[in-house]
Amino acid sequence: MRRLLYLVMAIGLVGWIAWSYGSVSRGAVTSSLSNPEDGAVANGRYVNTYFDLSYPLPPAWTEGLAGPEPSESGYYVLSSLVPSGEHDSAILIAAQDRFFADKPDNDLAAAVSDFREAMARVDGMTIDHEPSEMTIAGHVMRRVDFSGVGLYRGMYATEIRCHIVSFNLTARSPERLAELARTLDDLSHSTEKDTAASVPVCIKDYAVADNLLQRVEPVAAGPRFTSIPVRIVIDGDGNVKHTHFIHATAEQRQSIEDALRQWKFKPLRVNGESVEVETGLLFRFTSPPKS
Amino acid sequence: MLGVTVLSSAALAQQANSFFGRPGGPGGPGATDPGVRGGTPGAGGPLHGLSQNELNFFNAAKNVFNEVEGVPQGLGPRFNLDSCGGCHAFPAAGGSSPATNPQVADATANGAKNTVPSFITANGPVREARFVRNPDGTPDGGVHDLFVITGRADAKGCNITQPNFAAAVAQRNIIFRIPTPTFGTGLVEAVPDSGLQAALASNANLRASLGISGVLNHSGNDGTVTRFGWKAQNKSLLIFSGEAYNVEMGVTNDAFPNERETDPSCQFNNLPESTTNLTNTTNSGSPASDFSQDIVNFTAFMRMLAPPTPASATTASTGTTSSSSVQVASNSSVLPSAAGSSTNSSAASTATLTRGAQVFANVGCAACHVINQTTGKSTMTGQTNVTFQPYSDFALHSMGDGLADGVSQGNANGSQFRSAPLWGVGQRIFFLHDGRTDNLYVTIHQHASRGSEANQVIENFNLLSLTDQQALLNFLRSL
Numbered sequence: 001m002r003r004l005l006y007l008v009m010a011i012g013l014v015g016w017i018a019w020s021y022g023s024v025s026r027g028a029v030t031s032s033l034s035n036p037e038d039g040a041v042a043n044g045r046y047v048n049t050y051f052d053l054s055y056p057l058p059p060a061w062t063e064g065l066a067g068p069e070p071s072e073s074g075y076y077v078l079s080s081l082v083p084s085g086e087h088d089s090a091i092l093i094a095a096q097d098r099f100f101a102d103k104p105d106n107d108l109a110a111a112v113s114d115f116r117e118a119m120a121r122v123d124g125m126t127i128d129h130e131p132s133e134m135t136i137a138g139h140v141m142r143r144v145d146f147s148g149v150g151l152y153r154g155m156y157a158t159e160i161r162c163h164i165v166s167f168n169l170t171a172r173s174p175e176r177l178a179e180l181a182r183t184l185d186d187l188s189h190s191t192e193k194d195t196a197a198s199v200p201v202c203i204k205d206y207a208v209a210d211n212l213l214q215r216v217e218p219v220a221a222g223p224r225f226t227s228i229p230v231r232i233v234i235d236g237d238g239n240v241k242h243t244h245f246i247h248a249t250a251e252q253r254q255s256i257e258d259a260l261r262q263w264k265f266k267p268l269r270v271n272g273e274s275v276e277v278e279t280g281l282l283f284r285f286t287s288p289p290k291s
Numbered sequence: 292m293l294g295v296t297v298l299s300s301a302a303l304a305q306q307a308n309s310f311f312g313r314p315g316g317p318g319g320p321g322a323t324d325p326g327v328r329g330g331t332p333g334a335g336g337p338l339h340g341l342s343q344n345e346l347n348f349f350n351a352a353k354n355v356f357n358e359v360e361g362v363p364q365g366l367g368p369r370f371n372l373d374s375c376g377g378c379h380a381f382p383a384a385g386g387s388s389p390a391t392n393p394q395v396a397d398a399t400a401n402g403a404k405n406t407v408p409s410f411i412t413a414n415g416p417v418r419e420a421r422f423v424r425n426p427d428g429t430p431d432g433g434v435h436d437l438f439v440i441t442g443r444a445d446a447k448g449c450n451i452t453q454p455n456f457a458a459a460v461a462q463r464n465i466i467f468r469i470p471t472p473t474f475g476t477g478l479v480e481a482v483p484d485s486g487l488q489a490a491l492a493s494n495a496n497l498r499a500s501l502g503i504s505g506v507l508n509h510s511g512n513d514g515t516v517t518r519f520g521w522k523a524q525n526k527s528l529l530i531f532s533g534e535a536y537n538v539e540m541g542v543t544n545d546a547f548p549n550e551r552e553t554d555p556s557c558q559f560n561n562l563p564e565s566t567t568n569l570t571n572t573t574n575s576g577s578p579a580s581d582f583s584q585d586i587v588n589f590t591a592f593m594r595m596l597a598p599p600t601p602a603s604a605t606t607a608s609t610g611t612t613s614s615s616s617v618q619v620a621s622n623s624s625v626l627p628s629a630a631g632s633s634t635n636s637s638a639a640s641t642a643t644l645t646r647g648a649q650v651f652a653n654v655g656c657a658a659c660h661v662i663n664q665t666t667g668k669s670t671m672t673g674q675t676n677v678t679f680q681p682y683s684d685f686a687l688h689s690m691g692d693g694l695a696d697g698v699s700q701g702n703a704n705g706s707q708f709r710s711a712p713l714w715g716v717g718q719r720i721f722f723l724h725d726g727r728t729d730n731l732y733v734t735i736h737q738h739a740s741r742g743s744e745a746n747q748v749i750e751n752f753n754l755l756s757l758t759d760q761q762a763l764l765n766f767l768r769s770l
Contacts, residue, residue: 065739065746068689068706071504073495080502080746090750092502102495115496122657124649148653149646149759151751155500168500168747172754223702225509286514 074100099280137187206279218259236274322760333600335383340673351580352592365542365564368557369436416726449557467725475598481666524700599715647766654751682713693740
């Protein structure tokens, strides 16, 4: 119990330090080596250990068509859910990596507000519920409801590990939308807190000269002028412990992985203890590949 | 990476049929594609505001665009058709595939002895064919022209044969492309990269609520945004023209100066076959046109070709529904037409079109088919800072297994396609990259499949009332 208390205190302190770098997650506890797209529906639940989310599907719902692969801008379609009976509603669970978003400085409030403005500009669309904040399953969420052309929709978004994770609900009636919204009350953690590993602290732009002891540039490989977003986890010794290529070709992946293996960061220490850091790197090859 | 995408006949038909049996979806009596809008073509003329010299160039260049070429002018040794205007024909020069496919007659024109492949039919779309893989299994993706000049009166001694398309079809190793309309493309070319990037960023949060990402394609040469072609793989109208002249017609030019087919028995001309004219022998009234090689004329014609004009409300839906109930699709499979074969003579009301426009924006079509773009500084008279309505973000989107063709172009992978500009869609006959359907209702549903960014938008469409689905179709046919 005391260890858990120290851990919570350490995370809080690191969070305060990390905030001074730019942005930081509100640190949930989950397995550190899973990736955002690893979530899946099983036994009537959508479970995502990276985001520490478990969502029981509404009764008689099932997975819809799978979405696209993660994008160059760090966008994920995590799951698409539909009723298996009458087709009167749908749920999309998605995530946007804040490190690579087309609007890079969006925070949760700004993103939801921007979305609200975009919907308000659509001819025939009504904002039924202005953006507001609530807490569901320990997550601070922002909600906005809107409707038009007979579709009633709600977006519930939260920030986890420097991602904006959204539940996008669509229904043919306001009553049905309200039913779907109530199912979010059943959101829970995907893992038992007391058995889970600690979550790395996510820090934007952490891979800067002040923090890097050694940096080896990857050799140009694969197509030029494409964005290659990569999330890395840096262990307590300053080594790259985990690499997640969000969107890359095999050649690009190999080249960057070879380079990252040689990178060395200053260990981030908090309260005398080393802490793992999760950050984002964006590569873009502009010179021709070496033959 | 998504798997390879060439579906069998049965799979493609099954996929299409699945849309029609879905609870709450378009089962039973569904919305009806009003069909190709009747009346005069709302396209084919020059941009508004051009100078007289520019208009002269446009008119002369249009004639070059429609010229039929023979072997002495550079046709072949392999080709898909003998003129630009033959493929880009409907509803006017510069458009897309006409109702009667000219490739059927061209197969045997001037003594040629070509066999018409199974996927080319008299009332089907103009098509080019690409093989997905080489015989050794490595990626191909290149165009394999349908016809050869062997047997033509102007190609004595040439003795090459057509590719074995029947085998490619049997091996599911072939995909198709139909001509993209070129109306308004000069305006598209004049949009600065920053404009396209800003437009994409401006609706990022909206797209994120719909499962949509999107990315612009880029030139491997200079890193700038490419925007023409089904996969936005072409940088400019000049490159587009030069490549098509060589690949589709076999005419070498200053941009693509080498023959693709090098059989010695079929080389009849000095290369490049189309180049700058050093003397004016045409006297068209536009010296610029007369001295320019053909691809410069094609570029000038497309660059000054006006966008399609949307219909007024009273003429928006008076056309005839699809005359054919099925269309040949990939691998000779067929997709059902939801439109039936009746004639829809009821005019769409202004209220219906207004509602349809609302539906278009509300369900999320406009997230990719972005309505407005704005030109930057343009050398064309009166075309600077012009806001126009292409209904496209010109970005690439993953379109899922159902549409994926397994062909990479530029940075576009096998399942990515550019958001097809929807302007002029009211007067287009064939839809999707391979022309697999002539029905907008089917086209909408073909956007949904495993791995598609459009899945959520199609879910929204399926949740609409029948009245609103119909309003959307009427609106689209008004464009």
